[in-house]
Amino acid sequence: MKQFLIILVFSIAVCLPSMAGADAVSYTGRTAGRTNDGNIETGDDRVLETGEELLYKVYYGFIKLGEVKFKITGVATENKKEIYSATASIKSFESIPMVNINYIFESVMQHRNNEVFSVKFTSTEFKEKTITNIYYTFDYEDGYLRSKKETDGIVIDERNIKMEYTKMFQDGLSLFYNARLQSYYARNAKDKLRYNVPVFINEKESSVKYSFSPKPEAVSTDLVDYDMSGIKVAGAADFVGVFGLTGEFLGWFSDDDARVPLKAKFNVTIGSITLELSSYKKKNWKPPVRK
Numbered sequence: 001m002k003q004f005l006i007i008l009v010f011s012i013a014v015c016l017p018s019m020a021g022a023d024a025v026s027y028t029g030r031t032a033g034r035t036n037d038g039n040i041e042t043g044d045d046r047v048l049e050t051g052e053e054l055l056y057k058v059y060y061g062f063i064k065l066g067e068v069k070f071k072i073t074g075v076a077t078e079n080k081k082e083i084y085s086a087t088a089s090i091k092s093f094e095s096i097p098m099v100n101i102n103y104i105f106e107s108v109m110q111h112r113n114n115e116v117f118s119v120k121f122t123s124t125e126f127k128e129k130t131i132t133n134i135y136y137t138f139d140y141e142d143g144y145l146r147s148k149k150e151t152d153g154i155v156i157d158e159r160n161i162k163m164e165y166t167k168m169f170q171d172g173l174s175l176f177y178n179a180r181l182q183s184y185y186a187r188n189a190k191d192k193l194r195y196n197v198p199v200f201i202n203e204k205e206s207s208v209k210y211s212f213s214p215k216p217e218a219v220s221t222d223l224v225d226y227d228m229s230g231i232k233v234a235g236a237a238d239f240v241g242v243f244g245l246t247g248e249f250l251g252w253f254s255d256d257d258a259r260v261p262l263k264a265k266f267n268v269t270i271g272s273i274t275l276e277l278s279s280y281k282k283k284n285w286k287p288p289v290r291k
Helices: 002-011 043-047 174-185
Strands: 032-034 040-042 053-060 063-078 081-092 102-112 115-126 131-139 144-151 154-162 193-201 204-212 217-219 228-237 248-254 261-268 271-281
Touching: 043 174, 063 271, 081 174, 102 174, 115 174, 174 193, 174 204, 174 228, 228 261
Parallel strands: none
Antiparallel strands: 032 040, 053 063, 053 271, 063 081, 081 102, 102 115, 115 131, 131 144, 144 154, 193 204, 204 228, 217 228, 228 248, 248 261, 261 271
């Protein structure tokens, strides 16, 4: 179930370009722009906007299965490091038979050189009679991932997992924001940019491969009554989730400085699941019009 949910999160956006392998491209340096009120902001400021809320509906065909909500909850400076916190909640609708999903993800991310990477990650699953928590702490200095799993406050598994010193990892939530930053700083590329992303899932290292398309495309949803302009990302995860998820996905970011994920699709054995942005809270932003 957890793999399914992480792919849900990942499907609407996709560690670090500098750690991504031979085909990866890293972009440094901030590009400034102006908001509607005249203030100067960078691509990082627009993507990592404290208070941003994005709500998505999950569809199987015309059937609404549930909702996914993302929020950037805060930013602080710790030991001269810029640290962001974010949450994602995933809930299935009560009217859907035999489906009961209620999760909250929390991520603490370090922002550095136009990128973010995971520092801490918490997954909380709510069931009828139990609450299960999984905690990841990425100790990059010692080279270990500290993992703990507990149910109703009782620790049922705890371990230290050796990490490669040369990698900075993503969790299922931090990569949502990192991919938006990657897309922004890759915007002037003439060809597709390919990335190989290291992630930790189920107490082991895995990866996700994806690429950005250099040309904007028309994106249509119920959010607005016009075609939006989006940048496509396509890829696949190197693990297979439950319900027959193959890990393959398509997504579209808004073709502007905010790089808001607009829509995503991923494959299951019975067909295709779609996620669409249904509402948002973001300063001085509306979906860009496809020209």
